[in-house]
Amino acid sequence: MLKIKDLHVKLEEEDKQILKGVDLDVKAGEVHAIMGPNGSGKSTLSYVLSGRDGYEVTQGAATLEGEDVLEMEPEERAAAGLFLAFQYPVEIPGVGNMTFLRTALNAQRKARGEDEVSAADFLKLIRAKAKELKIDADMLKRPVNVGFSGGEKKRNEILQMALLEPKMCILDETDSGLDVDAMKLVAGGVNALRDAGRAFLVITHYQRLLDHIVPDFVHIMANGRIVKTGGADLALEVERNGYADILNEVA
Amino acid sequence: MALPQVKSDATEARVAALAMPDGAAWAQTARTEALARLRAMGLPARRDEYWKYTRPDTLTDAAAPPAATFDPRETPVFDTLDRIKIVFVDGVFDAEASDDILALKLKGIAIVRLSDAERFDLHWSKDIYGVLEARGQNPVERPLAALNTAFATDGIMIHVKEKIDKPINLIYLHKSDRSDAILHHCIKLEQGADLTVLESGPAAARFNKVMEVEVADGAAFHHVRVQGRDHERRAATHMFARLGAESTFKSFTLTKNGVLTRNECVVEFTGDNAVAHVAGACVGDGDFHHDDTVFVTHDAVNCESRQVFKKVLRNGATGVFQGKILVQPGAQKTDGYQISQALLLDDDAQFFAKPELEIYADDVQCSHGSTSGAIDEDALFYLRSRGVPDGQAQDLLVLAFLAEAVDEIEDPAIAEDIVSRLEAWLARHRG
Ligand SMILES: Nc1ncnc2c1ncn2[C@@H]1O[C@H](COP(=O)(O)OP(=O)(O)O)[C@@H](O)[C@H]1O
Ligand SMILES: [Mg+2]
Numbered sequence: 001m002l003k004i005k006d007l008h009v010k011l012e013e014e015d016k017q018i019l020k021g022v023d024l025d026v027k028a029g030e031v032h033a034i035m036g037p038n039g040s041g042k043s044t045l046s047y048v049l050s051g052r053d054g055y056e057v058t059q060g061a062a063t064l065e066g067e068d069v070l071e072m073e074p075e076e077r078a079a080a081g082l083f084l085a086f087q088y089p090v091e092i093p094g095v096g097n098m099t100f101l102r103t104a105l106n107a108q109r110k111a112r113g114e115d116e117v118s119a120a121d122f123l124k125l126i127r128a129k130a131k132e133l134k135i136d137a138d139m140l141k142r143p144v145n146v147g148f149s150g151g152e153k154k155r156n157e158i159l160q161m162a163l164l165e166p167k168m169c170i171l172d173e174t175d176s177g178l179d180v181d182a183m184k185l186v187a188g189g190v191n192a193l194r195d196a197g198r199a200f201l202v203i204t205h206y207q208r209l210l211d212h213i214v215p216d217f218v219h220i221m222a223n224g225r226i227v228k229t230g231g232a233d234l235a236l237e238v239e240r241n242g243y244a245d246i247l248n249e250v251a
Numbered sequence: 252m253a254l255p256q257v258k259s260d261a262t263e264a265r266v267a268a269l270a271m272p273d274g275a276a277w278a279q280t281a282r283t284e285a286l287a288r289l290r291a292m293g294l295p296a297r298r299d300e301y302w303k304y305t306r307p308d309t310l311t312d313a314a315a316p317p318a319a320t321f322d323p324r325e326t327p328v329f330d331t332l333d334r335i336k337i338v339f340v341d342g343v344f345d346a347e348a349s350d351d352i353l354a355l356k357l358k359g360i361a362i363v364r365l366s367d368a369e370r371f372d373l374h375w376s377k378d379i380y381g382v383l384e385a386r387g388q389n390p391v392e393r394p395l396a397a398l399n400t401a402f403a404t405d406g407i408m409i410h411v412k413e414k415i416d417k418p419i420n421l422i423y424l425h426k427s428d429r430s431d432a433i434l435h436h437c438i439k440l441e442q443g444a445d446l447t448v449l450e451s452g453p454a455a456a457r458f459n460k461v462m463e464v465e466v467a468d469g470a471a472f473h474h475v476r477v478q479g480r481d482h483e484r485r486a487a488t489h490m491f492a493r494l495g496a497e498s499t500f501k502s503f504t505l506t507k508n509g510v511l512t513r514n515e516c517v518v519e520f521t522g523d524n525a526v527a528h529v530a531g532a533c534v535g536d537g538d539f540h541h542d543d544t545v546f547v548t549h550d551a552v553n554c555e556s557r558q559v560f561k562k563v564l565r566n567g568a569t570g571v572f573q574g575k576i577l578v579q580p581g582a583q584k585t586d587g588y589q590i591s592q593a594l595l596l597d598d599d600a601q602f603f604a605k606p607e608l609e610i611y612a613d614d615v616q617c618s619h620g621s622t623s624g625a626i627d628e629d630a631l632f633y634l635r636s637r638g639v640p641d642g643q644a645q646d647l648l649v650l651a652f653l654a655e656a657v658d659e660i661e662d663p664a665i666a667e668d669i670v671s672r673l674e675a676w677l678a679r680h681r682g
Contacts, residue, residue, distance in 0.1 A: 050636050053628070078638035090633040094651025100634070103647065108638035143651075144633075160637060 001199040002026040002049075002168050007060035009041075009048050018044045020224035021060070026168070029196040033210055033235060034203045036221035037243050042203045043087055045221075046172045050084040051077050064168060078104075079111035081167030085157040085174050087203075092144040097156070100144045101126060105163055129162045133189055150177035158189040169193070170201045175209035187212030207239035222247055258293035261311060262394075265294060268313040269402040269433075274369030281381040285400035288385065292394040301391055304571040304603040305513055305542040310395060310487045315431035315457035318483035318510075327422070328451045328477045328672055332664060334420040337362070337407055341425060341455050342432020344405050348422075359413025359444070365406035365435060376408045379437040383463040383491035387517040390577075391546060396489040396515070399461040403435030411438070411470075414445035418473075418665075423454035425481055430455035436462045440470035442495075447662070448472070453479025453509070458486040468495040468522055474502040475665050477672065478509060482538070485511040496522025496551070503660050505669055506533035506541055507676050513542040520547075520554040520582070530559040530659035534649075534673065535568030535600075536680045542571035543591070549577065549615075553584040560591040561656040563649055564600035565680070575607040578615050585610075587617035594652045595623055646677040 002024070009019035018041045026032050034042055048055050049062060051074035062069050069077055092100070106116040117125065130140060133155050145153050154174050161169055171190070175183055190200065190213050202213060210218070210232065218234040219226045222243070227250045228234070238246065254262070266289070271282050295307040309316050335355065338348035344364055352362045368374045381400040387393060409419065421436070432455035440446055444467070454460070466472050478486065486509065492500050506512055518527045533541045547556045562570035572591035593602030604621040626648055634644035650673060657673075660666040 052632050052636075073641065074632060074635035075638050075640045075644075078636055084636055086633070086636075090627075090629045092627075092630045092633065092648070092651065094654040095647055099647075100637075103643070104634070104637035104639055107640060107643065111638065111640075164637065 001028045002062070002064055002201070004062045005060050007045075007048070007062060008058045009044060009055050010058055012054050012056045018224055019048070022224070022226055024219070024226065026199045026201060028199055030217065031194070031200040031202060031213060031215045033215040033218045034201065034221050035205065035218060035235060035238055038205075040221045041224045042221055043172055046084050046170050046203060049170060050074060050082060075107065075111070078164070078166075079108045083161055083164060083166035083169050085154075085161060085169070085171040087172040087176070089145050089153040089157055091146045093146050095144050097140050097142055097144050098126065101160065101163055104160070108164060126163065129159055132192070133159050133162070133185055135159055151179065151182040154178055154186060155182065158186050162189055162193065165193070167197065168199050168201070170203070172203045173205060175204055175206060183209060184212060207235040210235045220246055254293040258296055261296065262290060262294045264313045265311055265398070271402060272366065272369070272404060275372050277372075277374070277377040278369040278380070281377070282401045285381050285384070285397045288388060289394055289397040289401060292388070292392045292397065294394050294398070301544070301573070304573075305511075305540065309485055309511060310457070310459070310513070315429065316485065317428045318425075318456035318481060318485065319428050320425050321453070321479075321481040323480045325675065328668060329420050329449050329665070331668070332418065332420075334418045334449065336420050336422055338422045338424065339405065339432070339434065339454065341427045341430035342405060342434055342458070344407070357415065359411060360415050360446075361410040363408050365403065365408060368408045375410055375439060376437045379439055379463050379465050380435070383465065383493055384461060384489070386493070386519065387489070387491045393489060393515060393517070395459055395487045396461050396491075399433055399435055399459050399489070403433045403461070406435040406437070408436070409438045409446070411444040411446045412441045414443075418447035418449050420449040420451065423450070423452035423458070423479070425453040425455055425479065425484060428456055431457045433459045435460070438462065438464045438472070440464075440466050440472055442467045443469045445471045446473070448474050449665070450474070450476040451479070453481040453484045454486065456484060458484065458488070460486070460488045462490045464490065464492040464500070466492060466494045466498040466500055469497045470495065471499040472501070473661065475660055475669070476502070476504040477669070478504065478506040478512060480508050482508050482510065484509050487513045488515065490516045492516075492518045492527070494518065494520050494522065494525045494527060496524055498522065498525045500525075500527040501659065501661065502529050503656070504531040505672065506531070507672070508535065508539060509541070510538050511540050513544065515544045516546070518547045518556065520549050520551045520556070523552040524554065525551065526555045528557040528559070528659050530557070530656045532561050532653045532656040532673070533570065534563045534676050534680070535565070535570070537566040537568060539564070539568035540571070541569070542573070544573040546575045547577065547587070548579065549582040549585045549587065550579040551582060554582070555586040556588070557659075558589040558591070559656045559659055561653045562593045562602060563596065563653065564593055564602065565596035567599045569600070570602040572604045572606070572621065574605070574619070575609065576617055576619070578610040578612050578617065580611040582612045583614040585612060585615040585617065587615070589619035590655070591621045592652070593623035594649060595625055642681045645681070646674065649677055650674070
């Protein structure tokens with residue numbers, strides 16, 4: 001599904017190398033987790049994959065189902081099935097959440113040559129999805145993420161994911177700032193989407209999310225590289241001993 | 252105080268090109284007094300403080316600069332609404348194209364052309380024509396409005412005594428590239444009356460328009476205007492409103508294109524518990540200069556005023572906002588709000604703002620703010636990452652920026668029409 005080879009990324013404006021050779025092979029049906037200390041480059045990886053400005057790929061490649069994603073516009077990546085649940089979802093005053101969701105869904109469908117969803121069908125669809133995530137009508141009516149609590153913003157990200165049904169889902173610290181109940185809701189949303197044709201890259205700081213979304217692989221990222229890869233038990237090791245031991249071990 | 256010679260020469264040159272129409276004594280007096288006011292003030296010139304950001308020369312020159320007419324090739328705005336049409340072509344009333352007002356037999360409303368009103372020895376409009384304009388000359392001079400009162404060649408007088416369900420649409424067609432129109436409308440709403448006036452179209456190569464509105468106690472006046480898409484037209488418009496107790500006044504203007512537009516709005520609260528909202532949205536690309544100049548005087552207790560102006564500018568387009576809230580002694584419990592914002596879509600666009608508060612009462616709540624900025628790149632990326640194409644995502648953000656102004660339109664059908672015009676403009680002007 002997603003293949004990343006020797007990816008090197010620096011900041012466009014500064015001479016600062018952030019990713020220093022990342023390799024990753026995520027197959028359909030798999031869940032990969034990336035853990036690592038703050039500042040190791042996890043969010044940068046997610047932004048570069050989704051096409052945010054400000055980064056320059058100096059070496060390496062990334063493909064989604066064989067297509068070079070790094071060459072695509074952000075909207076083309078979305079239409080191709082890539083989705084990023086933001087670490088910090090953006091507030092957009094003046095744009096209603098419903099309008100936003102419907103515009104996004106129809107834009108993607110249009111890009112793929114599919115029919116647009118009618119207003120009535122959309123309403124049915126979004127109500128059903130929102131209910132599962134305990135998102136009330138008021139949150140749908142309000143401007144995108146404006147006045148949402150931290151937890152509401154994260155649930156709104158998962159709602160978008162559930163609606164858009166992407167193939168490759170990247171979640172950047174979707175668990176941060178969530179209480180246990182909210183985390184269960186979010187994990188439930190993710191698990192409901194797990195299937196053989198879809199893959200997940202779950203970036204997290206803590207092991208607790210991985211109790212609910214059990215990964216096939218866990219990668220440890222440090223200083224712009226993946227320094228260790230293991231199974232779900234690697235996350236437990238991090239939880240017990242912190243990153244220091246692992247980082248020393250690979251150094 | 253004598254005027255500087257250049258100013259008085261320029262004023263006389265303009266006056267010499269105009270003729271005062273005949274009429275009954277009251278009308279002649281109103282016009283002669285207006286001419287005296289104009290001569291005392293002189294036409295605006297470049298160095299005048301009130302014209303610091305907008306060059307008045309093409310508005311004051313003896314001859315109007317020509318402006319090509321423009322066929323927008325789209326359904327005219329407000330076309331789907333059930334309304335009363337009053338049409339002016341290059342500033343001249345067109346009875347053929349207008350609805351037959353007498354045949355409509357509307358209850359509670361009387362409509363008459365200015366030239367007809369002026370023939371009566373007594374007419375209700377004598378208490379309004381030039382009267383509200385004259386009041387609006389203090390403390391800031393508005394010479395183009397005095398010129399209008401003195402020399403207006405046409406206009407419509409509307410007297411309303413009840414709630415009128417159908418809006419009146421003043422439609423201004425521009426067909427001659429040399430037209431120089433001066434229109435003067437008076438509107439009087441008696442106690443409890445309710446009227447919506449729509450204005451649409453570019454009017455003329457050069458357009459000087461005054462609208463005086465008297466809103467009696469408990470009456471409500473709604474105004475929605477769409478200034479035409481002609482690129483080369485120039486317009487100086489004034490709206491003077493005097494508000495009675497518990498009355499409502501709401502005005503919204505959409506401006507798309509136009510090399511020069513100056514819209515002045517002067518509102519005076521004379522009765523307690525009244526509400527006045529003045530809003531505008533403008534979108535300009537290239538050779539576009541748009542000036543909103545607003546002056547709200549609170550001279551009554553517990554009145555609410557809102558000024559909401561949003562400008563979207565690109566390719567050297569210029570926006571100006573001069574807005575003032577004056578709270579007179581004793582106008583306690585005043586609630587005054589003023590916001591002016593520009594969205595600059597590139598580095599060439601410019602916005603000048605002069606927000607002012609002047610307050611002589613102690614128990615009031617007034618706030619104002621002015622900003623100019625670019626599209627929020629984070630929001631743009633967020634939308635694009637969800638699959639919304641760049642251009643469409645930008646349009647969404649521009650409409651979101653304009654929303655606070657557009658939301659001032661109360662009628663949902665009218666608001667929808669306005670939004671669709673904005674969407675069409677944005678689609679035509681993608682960067
Ligand atoms: N736009 C940027 N400007 C400056 N520094 C940045 C920018 N983006 C990332 N960085 C830096 O790159 C490093 C990696 O950041 P990030 O990818 O956010 O790490 P993580 O998500 O693992 O905490 C940090 O040192 C961070 O300060
Ligand atoms: Mg991060």
